[in-house]
Amino acid sequence: MSLRIVVTVKYVPDATGDRHFADDLTLDREDVDGLLSELDEYAVEQALQIAEAADDAEVTVLTVGPEDAKDALRKALSMGADKAVHVEDDDLHGTDALGTSLVLAKAVEETGYDLVISGMASTDGTMGVVPALLAERLGVPQVTLLSQVSVEGGVVRGRRDGDSASEELEASLPAVVSVTDQSGEARYPSFKGIMAAKKKPVKSLDLDDLGIDADEVGLAGAWTAVDSATERPARTAGTIVKDEGEGGKQLAEFLAGQKFI
Structure with a gap:
């Protein structure tokens, strides 16, 4: 039986862009470019490596987001994933991590999965927190923050590195895992992969398809909220110290005044 791998990915604003809040204190996505979250590229890479090592496996990438989130799916498909699922619904606007985990869980169940x-x-x-929340909603084991991961004989195994020690972990499938940015460099999409991604299937789902009520998600259903936000202050010219024999003293006084020393 084919090993069914689902990779959850997110379409995020470009960190180099000018990000700001909208009037409802959610992130304004209209004026900034988006892309596949860099940390999710490591998850796609590990999924592809596991699939390549298996006799028979299929990799599905799943995202929850607006129309433009398809760009994140296409990036993952061009890396080598087989198909994609896109959950899009206007009522998802403002959904927090808890609501996102609900939507992902329903979509994963709809898609079918082993890992x-x-x-x-x-x-x-x-x-x-989403991987742990997702595992809880699915009722399966979670093995998180792995720097190495592999699957063999219906068991997923991995290594979690800490500051002073490493742990070897395993769980029976089905399971949820998360991987760190130390798990291996993500591959670049080839020209062949980019062209092939255009023909790979992308399934669209909404809240009705997943049996989720609108009041369970969005701003109304969020357990967390932003109460207030202020614009980042403009950068000042700073302080220039001219060294005419007293430069060290002036620098020390400046650092002490800022409570750096």
Whole structure:
């Protein structure tokens, strides 16, 4: 039986762009370019390596987001994933991590899976809790923050590196894992892969397809919210110290005044 691998990916704003909040204190995505979260590229890479080592495997990439989120799916497909699932619904606007985990869980169940692979966190929210929430909703084991991962004989195994020690972990499939940016450099899409991605299937789902009520997600259903936000202050010219014999003293006084020393 084919090993069914689902990789959850996120379409995030480009960190080099000018990001700001909209009037409802959600991230304004209209004026900034988006892309596949860099940390999710490691998850796609590990999924492809596991699939290549298996006798028979299929890799599906899954995202929840607006129309433009298809760009993230196409990037993953061009890397080598077989197909994609896109959950898009206007009522998802403002959904937090808890709501996102609900949508992902329903979509994963709809797709069918043996192993779900996620990045360690998204590069915009950086909460890192969705893999654990997803595993809880699916009722399967979670093995998170892996720097190495492999699958053999219906068991997923991996290594989690800490500051002072490493752990060897394993869980029976089905399971959810997350991988870190130390798990291996993600491959670049080849020209052949980019062209092939245009012909790979992308399935679209909405909340009705997943049996989710609108009040369970979006801003209304969010358990977390931004209460206030202020614009980042403009950069100042700074302080220039001219060294005329007293430069060291002036620098020390400046650092002490800023409580750096």
